[in-house]
Amino acid sequence: MTDQQRPKQRQTQLPAADIRLREFQEWIEAIYGEKDRARGLQGTYMWFAEEVGELTRALRRQHDRDNLLEEFADVLAWLSTLASIAGIDLQEAVEHKYGKGCPYCEAVPCDC
Numbered sequence: 521m522t523d524q525q526r527p528k529q530r531q532t533q534l535p536a537a538d539i540r541l542r543e544f545q546e547w548i549e550a551i552y553g554e555k556d557r558a559r560g561l562q563g564t565y566m567w568f569a570e571e572v573g574e575l576t577r578a579l580r581r582q583h584d585r586d587n588l589l590e591e592f593a594d595v596l597a598w599l600s601t602l603a604s605i606a607g608i609d610l611q612e613a614v615e616h617k618y619g620k621g622c623p624y625c626e627a628v629p630c631d632c
């Protein structure tokens with residue numbers, strides 16, 4: 521049996537440490553992709569914007585680290601699902617724009 525014929529095992533856990541952005545995007549898509557695609561880009565964007573507001577509030581408070589962890593994860597998850605709906609591979613996007621350092625001067629750290 522070739523790898524292609526073998527039935528795909530359903531992933532039940534986020535890959536361990538050093539997860540790549542692409543794996544995270546696939547993970548979020550596996551969890552929410554169907555619902556988010558049905559809601560569509562505009563409705564999903566509204567959720568993303570709401571989560572950015574919640575992150576803003578958590579950053580203003582600063583003292584609740586658990587809340588900060590939660591809100592950063594939420595914003596990244598909603599950004600990821602927006603990218604999926606829009607047909608954008610986040611890892612490709614990040615590599616394309618920031619793969620050589622600062623996109624304007626290409627220095628690390630930025631020399632602009």
Ligand SMILES: [Zn+2]
Binds near residue numbers: 622631
């Ligand atoms: Zn620069």
